[in-house]
Amino acid sequence: MKSESVLEKVLVSGQLAVTSECGPPRGAVPEIIKEKAELLKDYADAVNVTDNQTAMVRMSSFAACVFLKQMGLNPILQMVTRDRNRLAMQSDILGAYAHGIDTMLCLSGDHPHFGDHPEAINVHDLDSIQLIQMVKTMRDEGKFQGGADILNPPKMFIGAAANPFADPFELRVARLSKKINAGVDFIQTQCIYNIDKFEKWMKGVTDRGLHKKVYILAGITPMKSAGMARYMKNKVPGMDVPDEIIKRIADVPQKKQADEGIKICIETIQRLKEVEGVSGFHIMAIEWEQKVPEIIEQAGLLPRPVV
Amino acid sequence: MITAERKPMEELTEYVKNHDRILLVGCNECVTVCAAGGRKEVALLASALQMDAMQKGKTLDITEITLERQCDPEYIEELTPHIDQVDAVMSMACGCGVQEIARRFKNTPVFPAVNTKFMGASERQGVWAERCQGCGSCLLGLTGGICPIARCAKRLLNGPCGGSSNGKCEINPDLDCAWQLIWDRLKALGMEKQYEEIIPAKNWVSGRGGGPRKIIREDLAE
Structure with missing residues (x-):
């Protein structure tokens, strides 16, 4: 084992892992993060805590992770390279690990253009692949990026994202391979609606044997309405929502659309369980965390293993 | 210029x-x-x-x-x-x-x-575009002659990010994705393997990270 991470233990045991996500509040309101955490407790092996997602200021991922940890959940510290240089990132990693946070997700982060501080500079001292390298060096060599020794090096289980739906499609497998070579342990994918395209990507992954070098968790996000489906298709960069999904949701009465969205989610999970190389699911119910337990339950992913 | x-x-x-x-x-x-x-x-x-x-x-x-x-x-x-x-x-x-x-x-x-x-080039009559940020240690030999520092909105040295769509950048549909350009060029040169080489964390000292810069050419300086 590379870490004490519960997620690592579940994945190593060969069982399908389940992760979920909660976004910290736009204010110093611990109750909000605690309520979301309460909903996810006992349903997910680990819970991602986003880092100023969509470039909007929120409570820091690190601080919110500490609340989750205190409640007995296993938080995944998300870290984007947009807002901090390598000094700040390493100090947060030390701080998080000192609080018992042993799993993280390395991202470049949405461009400030999309957020509420478009005038901010984006740092990108490192990119996501270099961040993975840095965290691995901290863990395996006990050294800071600058080369000095670390007292009690942080043993992080290292995650990253992959978007099989972004362009150019033909280098998306090679990009995963780069992340593996950088030292990533697990991958959470972009939300999957175009299953055919995802399977095509996974075929490329398994053809190269990459699924034996990294655990891939398939990204799942329930749609609340046809409006949300259209928004995701047209407004969210890197999202691939086929028209038949939108039509399927739009064809049921407004009041039933959320249920249809959940149904699609569960069907997607059932189908993806059969896909070689899928090691688990990452269920992101954006501001809809109360639905996560029923998705996990109905998808037959309960009870969660005790490791 | x-x-x-x-x-x-x-x-x-x-x-x-x-x-x-x-x-x-x-x-x-x-x-x-x-x-x-x-x-x-x-x-x-x-x-x-x-x-x-x-x-x-x-x-x-x-x-x-x-x-x-x-x-x-x-x-x-x-x-x-x-x-x-x-x-x-x-x-x-x-x-x-x-x-x-x-x-x-x-x-x-x-x-x-x-x-x-910015330091740029003329794309056509009346249009100039950024090409170089003067980082002080040129990477163009690794990236097919297209600079990700100057031309990727996130200056990713190992791109593209998940927002590259139809060859364009997520922040502006008029802006080419630098990493799409790099990939196309590496492919055209038969250098796809180069893409899988990780470009390590950059030493920004040669750029603005090291403070205001100066070149002293001993052979020319009076």
């Missing part, structure tokens, strides 16, 4: 509102090529400033001059005969030229007439 764009008139008239005699200085290098601060733009701006002064019922005496290069002390000397005749200088050169004038003439205020933008 270094590209620039003229500042809005209101900002320029605000600078000169308390001055009666100004020296308006163009530059015959980059800002001439990008049509921001050459001889022609000096003449146009001089007329516009005078027109504005007239409308406000004041007189503004403007001496126009365009130097071969404003970033070179040797050419800046050509301003010496004029400097006592004016109470301010307005420079249409890039920030380098403005600062050279300020360095040479300690007692005369100098105002910038352009916003210096």
